[in-house]
Amino acid sequence: MSSEKHQExxxxxxxxxxxSSQHIDPEEERKLVRKIDGRIMPIxxxxxxxxxxxxxxxxxARLQGLPQDTLHGxxxxxxxxxxxxxxxxxxxxxxxxASVTSKLFPPRLWLCCVAAGWGxxxxxxxxxFDFAGLMTGRIFLGxxxxxxAPTIPLYFTFFYTRAEMGLRMAYWYAFxxxxxxxxxxxxxxxxxxxxxxHKWRLLFIIEGCxxxxxxxxxxxxxxxxxxxxxxxxxxxxxxxxDRMNRGSSADVGAQVTKAHIFLAFCDWRCYAGGxxxxxxxxxxxxxxxxxxxxxxxxxxxxxxAVAAIMLVSFSIASNxxxxxxxxxxAACTTAGIGYVILLAVPSNVHARYxxxxxxxxxxxxxxxxxxxxxxxxxLVAHNLGSETKRATGIPIFMSMGQCGSxxxxxxxxxxxxxCALEFLGAIVSxxxxxxxxxxxxxxxxxxxxxxxxxxxxxxxxxxxxxxxxYVI
Numbered sequence: 001m002s003s004e005k006h007q008e009x010x011x012x013x014x015x016x017x018x019x020s021s022q023h024i025d026p027e028e029e030r031k032l033v034r035k036i037d038g039r040i041m042p043i044x045x046x047x048x049x050x051x052x053x054x055x056x057x058x059x060x061a062r063l064q065g066l067p068q069d070t071l072h073g074x075x076x077x078x079x080x081x082x083x084x085x086x087x088x089x090x091x092x093x094x095x096x097x098a099s100v101t102s103k104l105f106p107p108r109l110w111l112c113c114v115a116a117g118w119g120x121x122x123x124x125x126x127x128x129f130d131f132a133g134l135m136t137g138r139i140f141l142g143x144x145x146x147x148x149a150p151t152i153p154l155y156f157t158f159f160y161t162r163a164e165m166g167l168r169m170a171y172w173y174a175f176x177x178x179x180x181x182x183x184x185x186x187x188x189x190x191x192x193x194x195x196x197x198h199k200w201r202l203l204f205i206i207e208g209c210x211x212x213x214x215x216x217x218x219x220x221x222x223x224x225x226x227x228x229x230x231x232x233x234x235x236x237x238x239x240x241x242d243r244m245n246r247g248s249s250a251d252v253g254a255q256v257t258k259a260h261i262f263l264a265f266c267d268w269r270c271y272a273g274g275x276x277x278x279x280x281x282x283x284x285x286x287x288x289x290x291x292x293x294x295x296x297x298x299x300x301x302x303x304x305a306v307a308a309i310m311l312v313s314f315s316i317a318s319n320x321x322x323x324x325x326x327x328x329x330a331a332c333t334t335a336g337i338g339y340v341i342l343l344a345v346p347s348n349v350h351a352r353y354x355x356x357x358x359x360x361x362x363x364x365x366x367x368x369x370x371x372x373x374x375x376x377x378x379l380v381a382h383n384l385g386s387e388t389k390r391a392t393g394i395p396i397f398m399s400m401g402q403c404g405s406x407x408x409x410x411x412x413x414x415x416x417x418x419c420a421l422e423f424l425g426a427i428v429s430x431x432x433x434x435x436x437x438x439x440x441x442x443x444x445x446x447x448x449x450x451x452x453x454x455x456x457x458x459x460x461x462x463x464x465x466x467x468x469x470y471v472i
Contacts, residue, residue: 024239032239036159036223039231041168043218044152045175047115050211051148052179053186054122054141057207058084060187061200069198070130083134088406090142095395095402098147099154103256103391106228107155110147112219117144119211126204150394157390158225161246162471170315174308180360181305183207245455257388260462264384264392269432274400276332276428279421282404283335283363303360310361326433327365332426335362339419362422383436383470385463436470443469 058066058080067074074080102110118141125137153169160168190203223231226240264270310331318327338358345351384390404421443450447466450456456467463470 024242029239029243032236033160033164035236036240037168039221039223040156040159041171043214043222044155045172046214047111047148047211047218048152048172049175049179049182050115050207050214051118051145052176053183053207054118054211055087055145056179057122057183057187057203060183061203064187064191064200064203065198066134066200069200070128070134079131083131083138085406086135087138087142087145088402090139091146092399092402094143094146095150095399096392099150099391099395100256100261100388102147102151102154103387106224107151107158108219108222108224110151111155111222112215114144114147114151115215115218116212118148119208119213119215121208122211123205123208125208126201146395150391150398153394154387154390157387158244159223159240161243166318166471167315170312174311178305178308180303180307255388256391257386257459259460260386260388261392263462263464264389264396267384267389267393269383269435270393270396271400272428272432272435274397276425276432277397277401278404279418279425280332280335280363280404281401282407282421283339283359283418303357306357307361307363307365311365314365328429328433329426331362331365332422332429333362334365335359336419336422336426338362339416339422343416343419359418383463385458385461385465385468389462433472436472440469440472443467 062080067077067080071079071083098114121137121140121144125134125141128134128137152172156165156168156172186206187203190199190206193199193202195202223229226232226237226244232240314327314331335358338355341351341355341358345355384393407417443466450467450469454467456465458465458468462468
């Protein structure tokens with residue numbers, strides 16, 4: 001009973017504060033957004049950089065002697081494939097329970113614990129001396145990272161409106177591409193270091209420790225939910241709560257609405273988005289694990305840097321136009337064209353250089369647009385309607401996507417499959433955008449136009465509420 005009373009008092013506090021914010025000066029709101037950006041974006045972007053760095057560092061470790069030292073040379077490459085892919089098994093299994101459970105804890109405490117967990121797992125992989133040790137480290141890496149990626153989009157919805165989410169998610173996701181470049185520089189430095197231990201072990205230590213430190217920074221400086229954090233004064237809190245409830249209002253606070261979990265599992269768009277994400281992650285996992293080997297034969301090129309620029313550019317344009325479908329389609333098609341070039345021109349080095357740029361840039365940009373459109377990971381971008389449905393729909397989508405990662409880690413160099421999946425993603429992207437547009441048009445015809453910032457009661461039907469409108 002005491003917890004119920006605490007929740008009731010928390011809800012009444014939210015209502016009391018938000019009622020006082022009827023008239024908001026635009027300049028006052030812009031200052032608040034800048035304040036939020038200055039605190040949240042640097043920390044969450046760094047967390048994602050170190051998260052992606054730790055999950056994808058096997059590719060560089062492979063070039064620094066890991067198979068020879070711990071996998072008995074691994075002449076077939078099968079053992080390395082399983083070390084790489086076992087991460088995704090624990091990651092997929094833990095996504096839904098971790099995401100839903102995260103709603104019951106203060107965000108900064110949750111993010112600190114999962115960051116410290118995956119950082120420690122990555123660091124301790126440096127102590128592995130056999131196949132079992134590496135597998136154990138990768139399994140726990142997947143368990144802890146499952147509590148991070150789906151909670152960040154949900155966390156952003158506490159502070160950003162639907163119109164603002166796209167660009168912030170693009171900045172956040174661009175750090176996955178930055179991690180590719182950053183990881184290559186670290187690997188280059190380690191490779192040329194004069195040390196007494198195996199260089200791949202030093203690589204794991206250098207790339208694992210920053211996650212632990214950044215997790216502690218998150219605990220100290222990230223704000224909790226707007227109604228609870230001391231980061232805001234009362235006026236700022238009122239504005240933040242008003243912004244938080246624009247477009248939807250339901251299950252706010254440390255609670256879970258069971259009916260919305262069921263609604264997420266029954267939403268076909270979650271699975272359609274999962275099909276797209278499956279294909280993209282298939283390509284992405286193959287690239288992450290094997291690109292260092294590819295580039296070793298090509299020479300140095302910065303495809304990840306170009307991917308980050310393309311992702312941010314596409315996201316800025318789509319955010320201004322408030323449409324993502326066409327950009328998602330274009331990026332997915334670009335990646336598909338890259339695979340076509342690899343298949344059609346097997347011996348021309350310059351053409352294959354260009355193909356790698358297309359694949360990396362197109363794949364990262366499509367995933368970035370996917371996350372920011374609200375298909376699911378950012379169905380998150382408010383298209384799921386309520387916090388509980390977001391907390392469930394995001395990991396459903398991600399679980400399907402990470403199955404593609406398992407396939408991709410075993411797939412290279414079967415580029416025909418990745419090519420087909422990229423073009424399938426482009427087609428499904430168009431279908432989803434058409435579906436969202438038709439749903440909005442139908443509701444406008446039946447119930448009249450809805451103001452994008454109007455507070456919609458989604459407590460019962462989530463995004464199926466009559467006044468709810470999707471981000472296309």
